[in-house]
Amino acid sequence: MGLRRFWRHRVFGSVSVLLVLLLMMLLAASSLHKHRELEPRAAVESPNQRRTAERHALAPNTLSAPGVERGRERMSPPVAFLKTHRTGASTVQNILFRLGERENAAFAFPSHTLQFHYPERFRASFVDELPLGLSEFDLLCSHMRLDLQEVRKVMPQNTIFITLLRDPIKTFESVFRYHTSSVPAFLRAHRAASHTGRSALSIFVESPETFWHPNETRNGLAKNPLSFDMGLNHQKWNGSWPEDLARLEEAFHLVMIAEHFDESLVLLGALLGLDHEELAYVRLNARARNSITEMDEKTQAKIRSWNVLDTLLYDYFVQVFWEKAAQFGLERLKLETAGLRGSVEKVRQRCISRSEVAPGELEDLLRPWQTDTATIVGYEVRGNLSLQDQGFCVRMLLPELQYHSHLYFRQYARDMRAAPAD
Template identity: 25%
Template sequence: MLAFLLLVSVVSVVIMLEFELTVNKNSWHKYFIWDHHRRVINGTQAKCTEGNNVCNKTNDNISVPSPTQAKCTEVDYIVFLKTHKTASTTLASILERFGYIRNLLFAVSKSGHAFSSSKLFNRNMLPSLSSLNSKGLNASSKRTGYHLLTNHVRYNRPEMDAVIHDAKYTTIIREPVANFESAFGYFEIAKHLGLTSHKNPIETFMKTPKLFLDKHFYQWKRAKNGQLFDLGLEHESFDDYYTVKYKILQLDSEFDLVLITEYFDESLILLKKLMCWSFEDILYVSNGIRSASHRYALNDELRAKIREWNSADVMLYTHFNETLWKKIKEYEGNFDKDLAEFRSRQQQAMNKCIDDERLNKNDRREVKYVLKPNMKKSIFCQNLLRDDVAYTNLIRNKMKQYGLYLSSSPKKSVPILPRARKPHSSSRRRHRP
């Protein structure tokens, strides 16, 4: 009797297991049929680069289980189009710190911290890589071309693609009135135009801006739509609405992320996600605070005149401000939680490194932070505080160790490698104030 009961139990277990396997097999079979059908309809599966999150997404943005459970890969091929007076120096320092501590290969200017403020980028601004000694370089340098470009130069996509292949492209822009006022003060335009005795030099300038612009003073090209000029549009096109609109749509299709100065921390969270970086990678210290002597008061009437004078930059800013908030809305994960976590770590870093009782006032145009006396030997704090100029000098010296930027380095053209373009998008987006 006992043997019979045992036999019945074994048979029951076998039947249950067979039923379970059949159900699971049918479920997975249905899933793969449905998934294959969706892939056929929606096209090639999109690559996932969502931070450390595991995902596997198709072009209709529906998440499905990832069979490989693969994480994103840290991005280290980057072109940063460094605009003027947009907090770009602070952002450049973040990118330069990332590349410097990883021994990446920089496309750096031969002197100073800018290739040019007026010329479009050209590959001949760089030395040939034929003399490169790759010993000590990051392993990913086995790919051809440079890793990063962060110095000032005007946007020229084909030439940039020629030296940094398959890179992520990013830049930063600022509210046009604030950008204009900052440029006017920092570049001391009043001094170059003989307006220092005027009560408000900007107000005087805005009475006859074209007359002053025609004088071609120092940095005059930054005195009207300076941000679009940095991004490759020429002055003669600024008043052509359709040319400006087309340029903005082109930039939208070619840049992976456009950061906004007024939402710097929020923009950095998007940058972190895009690049698959850590919170520590995006920590920063503001590289300069403009002195009160180089600031100007602006009333509503004057602001309106400046916006009209910089109407192309207003179109640019409006478009990418809307784009920023669209990206934040579509952020995968808890954006507010990540932002709060970053700001907490940012404050901890500032508290650890920065002396809140002293400032560096050596430059009449701006004041800068300094390290606490007991943190001057901290590598972490040194890397955090170091600005774009200091990083550029360090990086150039390191590139010389790799055989580049030497007087004997021959010039040789680098072949252009085409980069797939994202489709243009002209859809209207809502603005978040």
């Protein structure tokens, strides 16, 4: 009996911005003027209000003026996406951002910045207010540490829950490199490795307890980061783990697997009623090749040992994923995945002139946020696109900060709030 079957038997046996101004420079002045004429205006508009609105204009396809009560155009069910760290989740978030903007959705945004007070457990009070005239949110897809009961206080009863997991070794390498400066344990290892000629990652996994202090708040990602994001006890195994995994399986309609990303998107599309173009994507928030740490077998083995709970979590949901794939039909999944890949390639050819572009060569609108220890690359959009194609392509390539800023302003007619001072 496999590990997951054993756990299931145990559990169920008894129970049976800022930067969006540059986009306007991409658009013809006459088209922008026409677009602004179509938007309802307040009776009195101060120069500051006008400049702020122009900074956040992301035409075409803007469905309404910012902060104005809107008619409902939703076709998809409400969605709560647990955005895990360094798994490819920014790419899925972009698909959901586009879906929400297209369908005039109400986003459950953090009340401050881009995250729900991470690394604290999610609380309903972390969510900004409902937009004027609405009674419920449609989409939640920002970083948080999961608390299912609290999320259910915010989202409608028929919400589709989804998330994304990635191989724990690849996840940890990426988390370590990307978050070196913000996770105390990683920063200590980085300093210790500075004069050794070895990677900080190899130094850390050689003796992780030397650098990792479990009571430090910001060390959540330093051990079993996937389990931490999922709201599990990430420090050590305990007797509740089997039941906790079973509850997560029951709650999540789809746990996507990064190593089977296109197949995961096909299943997501079936859940949400999305066609291939709506699922089109590029890899967002991806690192330059020289920002990926090479790992020998010894380092990989130590990473897996340090993150054993993530390995159990990942293996469990890989099996769940293939069970769902079998229910969908494996041959059907194979055919639809091939169709999706063909459509995605056509969209990329239509939209992208250059990939893996260094941040210094990108305009502000399409430049991803950079960390101290990793270079994040982006994309250059093709010129001479129609206004409609330009609107679609730019949105598909937008980094999280820029897109979140645009959608937040569109929903609330104000900029994101800064994090409160400690």
